[in-house]
Amino acid sequence: MSDAPQVLESYLAGAWRRGEGVETELVDPVHGNVLATASAKGLDLGAALDHARKVGGPSLRALSFAERAKLIGAVADVLIANRAKYEAMAIANSGNTKIDAAIDIDGGIGTLKYYARLGAPLGAATFLLDEKPVRLAKAENFQAIHLLAPRHGVAVHINAFNFPSWGLWEKAAVALLAGVPVLAKPASSTALLSNEMVRDVIAAKVLPEGALSLLCGSAGDLLDQVNGDDVIAFTGSSETAGRILKHPNILARGVRVNIEADSVNAALLAPGASDAAFDAFIKEVGREMTVKAGQKCTAIRRVFTPADRADAVTDALLARLKKTTLGDPRNEAVRMGPVVTRAQQAAAFDGIARIAKEAQILAGGVTAPVIDGIDPAKSAFVAPTLMRVKDAATASAVHDTEVFGPSATIVPYKSEAEAFALVARGGGSLVASVYGDDHAFFARAVTELGPQHGRLLMVEPSIADVHTGHGIVMPQCHHGGPGRAGNGEELGGLQGLRLYHQRVAVQGAMDLLTELQARAFALH
Ligand code: NAP
DSSP: OOSSOEEEOEEETTEEEOOSSOSEEEEOTTTOOEEEEEOOTTOOHHHHHHHIIIIIHHHHHTSOHHHHHHHHHHHHHHHHHTHHHHHHHHHHHHOOOHHHHHHHHHHHHHHHHHHHHHHGGGTTOSSEEEEEEEEOSSSTTEEEEEEEEEOSSOEEEEOOTTOTTHHHHHHHHHHHHHTOOEEEEOOGGGHHHHHHHHHHHHHHTOSOTTSEEEOOSOOTTHHHHOOTTOEEEEESOHHHHHHHHTOHHHHHHTOEEEEEOOOOEEEEEOTTOOHHHHHHHHHHHHHHHHGGGGOOTTOEEEEEEEGGGHHHHHHHHHHHHHTOOBSOTTSTTOOBOOOSOHHHHHHHHHHHHHHHTSEEEEEOOSSOOOOTTOOTTTOOOOOOEEEEESOTTTOOHHHHOOOOSSEEEEEEESSHHHHHHHHHTTOSEEEEEEEOSOHHHHHHHHHHHGGGEEEEEEEOGGGTTTSOOSSOOOTTSEEOOSGGGOSOOEESGGGGGGGGEEEEEEEEEHHHHHHHHHHSEEOO
């Protein structure tokens, strides 16, 4: 990368286009220097969506699922060939360590590869069978089947700052397999990596024209330009989600919207858990607090422990956090970098201060940590911050506040019923993990915590060293949570295709339905 800030362009309507002026400066959160600028001002987003609908959509729909799966595999191959430069960008623009960068970059590539593999056996089909024939009348010859047909609009993907690679590709993989062209809008502050990846994919010409567009800069009038054929998949804060859902054009045209919003995820140590389960719990909470400096939508924010073990949990977590070396992630010894911007640092300090009104700060806090060779006035560091509520029965901020940084709060509980009730106060989350040994307890946790979550990770000693982690989103599993988390549904293998398809009941003669069934790929 040269020293002069790069000007990020957008790939819209078949060409790279530059917005007017500067809307956002993309900054290195370690040293404060400007790496790039982004602006979408003056760009014609209506024409961009039209191009994707009229050029990209028909080209993709002319292909079978298996052919589209091949395209997705080719996108992954382009990214693999260029991986080395992506890591440097993630370190510079997002303050990632190499491990953090791998979660984002390899998570994106891995999800593309997964959908390439998953799509291949769908073969020559171009639509999906959702349900087998059902009889409707006396005559056996007249029945109905439920099919899923790819939508004719654009998959408009609005992404959060914390996963410029994974967020882009986990959404694009599913939409492209469905045959729906993508217009991706990464969050401005970390769009450097998304921009470079899309540049490489466009230059490699592995996708039909119009299948992939990129908007770098603010959303402008994007929401005014979408129509009822399009699908918006949004990831970000609940405030922005609310703005999208209430937008007059979205309401008037009944635009399909999927929301992946914020979440105060829980880890719960079961009553009477063995020492091995306890150790797995401590390891996972410590890891979740510090990986990506806590900037994962799935990260553990609330740490529930039996009251009689709260001191042991506190001591073990403090001992673990002490080993986390903070600093410039370019230094190999560093285990945790900064958060992505000074605005995010200020937001994290605000959230910690809110929770700390009802909790004791045991490590970290609301001031920038002192780090050798790093200017606190230019950088965006937040120390790993562990808190413990003073009174679990009355504390409320811990359940309402998502500190989007390396922070978690211990909440001691006195009984199983109280534990489940306290977890539920999060108002709907992406994931909860439960650590213990008793399968009867895990089963009760499914019925008590299941309705509040999109995913439950049940950790017992036999899987302590092999599970994929509380915060890692696996493409095989459903991603999305109820309530505050946005009620979204992404991934989950082939189920993720539903978002980009219209379910249609086809009523007709049994011969025709049998023929249609044979042409479709059965989801079940
Ligand atoms: P954000 O401020 O809500 O921004 C998210 C995206 O929305 C950005 O691309 C942003 O663009 C765009 N945006 C802002 N205003 C908009 C508008 N009026 N119309 C259309 N788009 C608009 O969220 P963030 O700070 O980037 O992300 C952090 C949040 O995301 C956290 O709360 C985290 O929990 C959540 N998150 C959730 C998941 C999940 O899967 N559930 C995953 C990751 C993150 P600009 O950047 O250009 O403003």
